Amino acid sequence: MEPLEADKDSKTINGSGELLSESAPMDKHRVPLTAGNRFARLAGIGVLLLGVVGAFLYLGAWFSPQQLTPARFVDGFERVNGIKSGFRRNHAKGVCVRGFFDSNGQGARLSKAVVFESGRVPVIGRFSLGGGDPHVTDVLNTVRGLGLQFSLPDGEQWRTAMINLPVFPFKDPQAFYDNLVASQRDPNTHQPDPAKVAAFLASHPETGGALAIIKSRAPSSGFDDAVYYSLNAFRFVNADGASSYVRWTLAPLQPYGAGASQDKNFLFDGLIASIQQHPLQWHLVITVAQPGDPTDNATIQWPEGREQVDVGTLTLDSVESEETSPARDINFDPLVLPAGMAPSNDPLLSARSAVYSQSFTRRAGEMKEPSEITPSEVRK
Amino acid sequence: MSARTTTDQQQFTGSMRFLHWLMAAMVLAMLGIGIAMVASLGDYHRLVSIHRPLGILILILVVIRFVNRSLSSLPPFPATMSPEERFAAHASEVLLYTLLLVEPLVGWGMLSAARYPIVLFGSLHLFPILPHSVMLYAVLRRTHTFLAYLLFLAFVAHFGAILFHTLIVRDGMLSRMAPWRVRAR
Numbered sequence: 001m002e003p004l005e006a007d008k009d010s011k012t013i014n015g016s017g018e019l020l021s022e023s024a025p026m027d028k029h030r031v032p033l034t035a036g037n038r039f040a041r042l043a044g045i046g047v048l049l050l051g052v053v054g055a056f057l058y059l060g061a062w063f064s065p066q067q068l069t070p071a072r073f074v075d076g077f078e079r080v081n082g083i084k085s086g087f088r089r090n091h092a093k094g095v096c097v098r099g100f101f102d103s104n105g106q107g108a109r110l111s112k113a114v115v116f117e118s119g120r121v122p123v124i125g126r127f128s129l130g131g132g133d134p135h136v137t138d139v140l141n142t143v144r145g146l147g148l149q150f151s152l153p154d155g156e157q158w159r160t161a162m163i164n165l166p167v168f169p170f171k172d173p174q175a176f177y178d179n180l181v182a183s184q185r186d187p188n189t190h191q192p193d194p195a196k197v198a199a200f201l202a203s204h205p206e207t208g209g210a211l212a213i214i215k216s217r218a219p220s221s222g223f224d225d226a227v228y229y230s231l232n233a234f235r236f237v238n239a240d241g242a243s244s245y246v247r248w249t250l251a252p253l254q255p256y257g258a259g260a261s262q263d264k265n266f267l268f269d270g271l272i273a274s275i276q277q278h279p280l281q282w283h284l285v286i287t288v289a290q291p292g293d294p295t296d297n298a299t300i301q302w303p304e305g306r307e308q309v310d311v312g313t314l315t316l317d318s319v320e321s322e323e324t325s326p327a328r329d330i331n332f333d334p335l336v337l338p339a340g341m342a343p344s345n346d347p348l349l350s351a352r353s354a355v356y357s358q359s360f361t362r363r364a365g366e367m368k369e370p371s372e373i374t375p376s377e378v379r380k
Numbered sequence: 381m382s383a384r385t386t387t388d389q390q391q392f393t394g395s396m397r398f399l400h401w402l403m404a405a406m407v408l409a410m411l412g413i414g415i416a417m418v419a420s421l422g423d424y425h426r427l428v429s430i431h432r433p434l435g436i437l438i439l440i441l442v443v444i445r446f447v448n449r450s451l452s453s454l455p456p457f458p459a460t461m462s463p464e465e466r467f468a469a470h471a472s473e474v475l476l477y478t479l480l481l482v483e484p485l486v487g488w489g490m491l492s493a494a495r496y497p498i499v500l501f502g503s504l505h506l507f508p509i510l511p512h513s514v515m516l517y518a519v520l521r522r523t524h525t526f527l528a529y530l531l532f533l534a535f536v537a538h539f540g541a542i543l544f545h546t547l548i549v550r551d552g553m554l555s556r557m558a559p560w561r562v563r564a565r
Binding site for chain 1: 411412415416417418419420421422423424425426428494495496497499502503505507512514515517518519521522532536539540543544547548550
């Protein structure tokens, strides 16, 4: 390009065919750049552009391959479990339910969320077993999950993903991931490497403490008599703007029974039989923290005697295979919250949201394979 | 895009320059937030909570900006620009406007197809603009990433072109869009 050449006659025609005035912004009197100066300026431009690109890629963790990202987290699940097309990367085996939540209005003093005003909101949900195998055999000790979506009258949603453990064995996402890797089953022995598991437990004393709490009570006999826990703390804000830190539990009206592991789908078949006999109900109980109670560590329980508020009753009255239920396509992201509920400072919460989203995005684009609990299994 | 010019206009109008620099800051922040949030566990939620309302704000502003541009008179290209350069400049402007319009719509559309609640702040949320389909979501989610990288590359090219004109050609091209007023020479 010869920029100064074009300037010989300032009455040049511009791109639109109009005459440029003599005062068009050009300068005829610039001293030409020396070759060295020109090169230095070009190099400067190059460095600046590379810096911009580098900063962008840095933000995207391109230069820190060891950093745990949502994609690398889900890659870990896929390495351990394989890719089961169309299924969740964790809690892959499940069945869907519908019902409603009757709020008694008691929650309104803790949170201004519309769901806690007196009245009924529709609920859709999914019971699941932990692990990435959608056809795994039901075992009493496997973690049981319940994901729920409350559809509020003003169009807001509250989604929660709960499990039947009173505490979570891992205090942050890195610990969860490290345990996932450490407890991967050996392809020959079909057992985790005991040395790796022991090493993980030795470096994570909080996990041992949480497992002791978990093992202190035998798991319930089914999905219907299990207690489900929010695990993480959340922050509630009421209409006056007052905040409180809370956890919540679903306490079953169905009496607790001790059970024994039976055939492949006994937990799901038991749930289907039970819900088809009579609607299943749980009390939603909010536990309110006292100042000083840890809100950023899901591995420890809050002390006894914390205020508990029964805010209403969840009723689940129909069950459906994943293959026909819209709940299959719901990401039970624990941070889909209505106004009046907010995350606590627990590092697991943002990580759960990020990893669930990554899992959802991957399975959304995959062919959907038949669920273990088929429509005919539900109708049996 | 019309190319009305006046013979003595040196700069884009004040409103055009204001919108340009306001949106430049917002779009750059948006690109940084976007790539950082998909790589982050701890900050993911905080960043997504900014990303959604900021994207909708950019969508609104780009419409205002396009209308404003259509109603404004434009300064001529510097005479230093060859016809090919003028074509490239015009094409890149069309590309940038298109991306700034389409990228937020794809974001809104993908959340709609997945039936995520599209929360802006508090209880304020947007209605879905596409039918419920997770396959559609998956396609749009990939499109959103692709367009974001394309937008970033278009920005780098735009930035590089203005640096080249300012530091090498030295034709005062930056002054056409400078946030301050440049007197006619």
